[in-house]
Amino acid sequence: MNEARSFSPHVAEEAVQWLLELQQGPLDPRQQQAWQRWLHADGEHRRAWDHIQKVNQQFAGLPASLAQATVGAPHSPGRRRALKALLLLGMAGATTLALRQQHWLPPLVADYRSPLGQRRQLQLDDGSRIHLNTTSAVDVRFDAGRRLIHLLEGEIMLTAGADARPLLIGTDQGLITAGRGQVNVRQLPGSTQVQALQGAVTLEAAGLHDEPRRLAEGQQLEFERQRFNPARPLDANSGAWVDGMLIAARMRLGDFLAEVGRYRRGQLDCDARAANLLLSGSFPLGDTEKILDSLEAALPVKVRRFTRYWVTVQSRV
Incomplete structure (x- = not known):
């Protein structure tokens, strides 16, 4: 072999x-x-x-x-x-x-990367600040006409610096033009998630020739190369990762574990009978083992650890 x-x-x-x-x-x-x-x-x-x-x-x-x-x-x-x-x-x-x-x-x-389970903060030449979430990578290209940040993988929160040049974030699906506010951008498989935390942003899908789409402050959406999903209000967890927190407000356990899995190595599974259980609370991302331990007290589930890198959450009922 x-x-x-x-x-x-x-x-x-x-x-x-x-x-x-x-x-x-x-x-x-x-x-x-x-x-x-x-x-x-x-x-x-x-x-x-x-x-x-x-x-x-x-x-x-x-x-x-x-x-x-x-x-x-x-x-x-x-x-x-x-x-x-x-x-x-x-x-x-x-x-x-x-x-x-x-x-x-x-x-x-890439110019800048953050490893699995860790976060990183950067100060750029124009005064902008970038937070990189777990397993994230960006290239930064500034010239006389524009400031471009290419999100190669993962998730960033960008706080724009005061500069006359346009500030753009590029992903596989298109371009986000940030104002002088704060925006969270996540590269998903086949789509980009954008959250306008402070100030409005404009979005251009790579496969569309329409006018740029405006996303107002306090809104979020996902878009693909040829389609925009409807905008909706920010949720409780929007941007919480910067402070090292995962905030669940009646979140499906399956979705919750998918988020936790971004910060740890190995396989983290949820059986189908437990996936739709709803969970609320604030969880520090620095210790995913404690997060998993807390689930047994909060929900009718059992956390089974076959090895350190293979964990399954199963229903007790």
């Missing part, structure tokens, strides 16, 4: 991230333990780690100028992005094909 077929693109990315961390210098004891836990958590991790080390060793044969720009300790963001791209391209066969087909490479070499 082709070695590259024995681990997934997601595990390949994790192996690359750990290699980059190790090349930065010695790990502290906490990081060393985290790396060992990851390495021994699954045979797939060990196979990916062995393979990525072989790929890295092959770079010793590159021309000196290229080797110096990539394999050397990647202290600058540019070197880190170049090394990530080369390492992932070196994960030959099925893994590289899957990475390309799923558009993994652009997020991996």
